[in-house]
Amino acid sequence: MKTLEVVPLTRVEGDGGITVTLDGKKVQSVTLDVHEGPRLIEQLVRGMKPEDDLNVVPRICAICTLSHKYAAIRGLEKALRIDPPEKAQLMRDLMMLGESVESNSLHTFMLALPDFLGYPSAIAMLGDYGDDVKRALKLKKFGNHVMEVTSGRIVHGENPGLGGFGRYPSGTQLKEIAASAKELLPDAMRAVELFSTVKYPEYPEVETVFMSVNAPDGKYGLAGDSILISNGEEVDAEDYKKLTSERVVTHSFAKRSAFNDKSFAVGANARMINMGKRLDGQAADLFKENYSDRWLRNPLLNNLAQAIEMVWALEHLPETAEKVAALDDPARADATRETGSGTGAVEAPRGILYHHYEIKDGLIEVADIITPTAQNLDDIEVHMKACAEKMLAEGKSDEELLPALEMTARAYDPCISCATHLVKLKRI
């Protein structure tokens, strides 16, 4: 028996390792271990006031910081029956669009593209693909700028709060955002061009189920109160436990999720599969040109979905910024009760993020947070196993296997610190 180890899995956010145990041409097991130390955040916020929870929970993940903030806000506002003013809601949409551009540009160009083009890192691509690395940096910088203007800081901004914002950006800042988004659209189109022309190996293909939020008003979006499943079902976000069935596995600090005892996937591909028909503008055309039923089997296409989503985000940023600018700054909405429960569901760049809270007399009694990577872990294992089996059957070497497995895992844009917890190949 032989073990191939990819510890730590690089170019992902956080500390994890995947152990693939091989016996001749058979794959005995694929186990994704999360080595990242547990932080027990849900336990630490018990007894806190909702406002204090909002300072702590976004610190679960620096990349999805605003998704955590927004999911918590949605959950807490439901629990406390807070009805946010229209301008606050538009600002939240704007900050989520900024985070989406920031994260998708980082993952597609900088983290995933080196896999497809055969480089160890984006840094190594500077010579041959310098213009694309610069495009990525420009898009990322813009995404960060939107996050900074809306949330107060690039990472862990405290400006978004319950019932509204501490301060709203100036008309000039919003105009600049609208203008920059229009200017950067060709750079996002280049990401789609790159990811629609690279080769997607068939090895990791297995049919799976995809979940995303159902954005309101029949639009494509990044938050919603119900969940769409690719089999046609729709489930209220309050019933998130039925959709995730969290369990503990002994080889990892990250909990696992399953739906009907099977793995499922969340992410930009899930959003496109469930809500792609709702896209408009050039994003709609790009989706129609590039979508096929292969998306339902091949997780590598999540990279293409993220690239198309960047186009969507840049097309929607100007109008959202203009709408924010057109409204007067409202006062924060207040809580109308002190006891209650609520579940917030938002689309973090890597998939659905749930924050569920139970509040009694103004203090948090229960906090339950289910991150997108935790939901994806089983599905990553399933597709890695399929990938290893097919490659071994074709007589591929371990040296060929390893990068293909890493690429499969990385396609999910896993955020290990948020799942608390990526490849290790074992031969027996």
Add this chain to the structure above:
Amino acid sequence: MSSPKVGIYGFTGCAGDQLMILNCEDRLVDIIGAVDIHSFAMAKSDNQNKELDVAFVEGSISTEEQLEHLKDIRSRAKVVVAIGTCACWGGPQAMKLEEGGFEDRYGGVYGDANITVTKAFEAQPVDAFVEVDMKIPGCPIDKTEFLSAVSKVVAGRHPYFYKFPVCTECKWKENPCILNEGKFCAGPLTKAGCGAVCPSHNIPCVGCWGPTDDLNLSGEYKLLVEKGYDTDEIMRKFKKFGGAGIAKLIKSMKDEQRGVSE
């Protein structure tokens, strides 16, 4: 002279400080030109474990495996720099250091499952285990402060960090005092460097940069009690980000109070 060999490592935290290094965008290319990055697992695959001139360490230490890795980094690096509040103080995951109860909280999340990957323990800052030569605080670190520190460190010089609290930066910005409005603001307790970003957004400082030098914890405590804050609430807010630094001060404050009552 050859370029300084640098390693960037992440432990328990949100990876926000490593992300801030990636967020240096335009300046990132300059940094890559000035130093030889031997290890940066978050950003590249071809990492090496060799002798280092400077190791930047993010995150708190909360597992046996991490502790071994940290000791290995220390043994290979001439200079170890703790970056971010988690590495410097323990971060939010160390908010209960002073009161304990880790086993119960661990059980609350994982039940009785026997997780075999490695043994976990209450998160602590990096200097609880190895010698740290320099601390760059922040949640996350500030780009300007980090770049200025890096340029000094790679030139073999010691960078300058603010020794005063957020209040000083807040005064520079001429913000109205939030504490005077009767709201809990951690400004007087918290190390400057963020540019008083929260008070500048009409939001009280949350204390995310950790305790400032020479802070008067019992003074702020008394002030908040006078303003009618619940003592448990004050303690919860004190502990949110201060980790080991605040735990130490709370202990001496309690000793002081006991001394007064005796």
